[in-house]
Amino acid sequence: LEFSKLAEAQLQEELQAEKPEPVRTNSRSVPVRIKRYVKKRSGGHCEHPNCNKAGEHIHHTESFALRRIHDPDKLLHLCTEHHDIIHHGHIDEEVSWKQIEELPRYDIKTLVNARVAEFRR
Numbered sequence: 001l002e003f004s005k006l007a008e009a010q011l012q013e014e015l016q017a018e019k020p021e022p023v024r025t026n027s028r029s030v031p032v033r034i035k036r037y038v039k040k041r042s043g044g045h046c047e048h049p050n051c052n053k054a055g056e057h058i059h060h061t062e063s064f065a066l067r068r069i070h071d072p073d074k075l076l077h078l079c080t081e082h083h084d085i086i087h088h089g090h091i092d093e094e095v096s097w098k099q100i101e102e103l104p105r106y107d108i109k110t111l112v113n114a115r116v117a118e119f120r121r
């Protein structure tokens with residue numbers, strides 16, 4: 001037990017020392033250094049609470065289209081299932097992963113996600 005606390009403290013110290021600065025860019029591609037950091041922080045697993053699946057996607061918790069910034073504190077490493085759930089609007093990651101009860105019928109995000117889903121079929 002004491003060893004695991006020590007190892008966790010050491011990992012947090014390493015992460016803080018290695019943490020890259022946010023990058024402002026027009027490119028949607030997350031810089032390799034930031035990807036590496038997010039994956040290390042997650043231990044290679046999905047960062048959704050209680051999920052032990054492998055992380056497969058780097059997800060911006062704040063809209064990249066609006067901010068144009070890759071901030072390691074605003075990125076999550078997610079499994080495919082949780083990444084899809086977020087993009088379909090069923091989880092609001094900015095409110096502690098709170099399940100959304102009912103989506104607004106004419107919410108722009110809901111309309112865009114529905115349209116994108118049509119093209120994926």
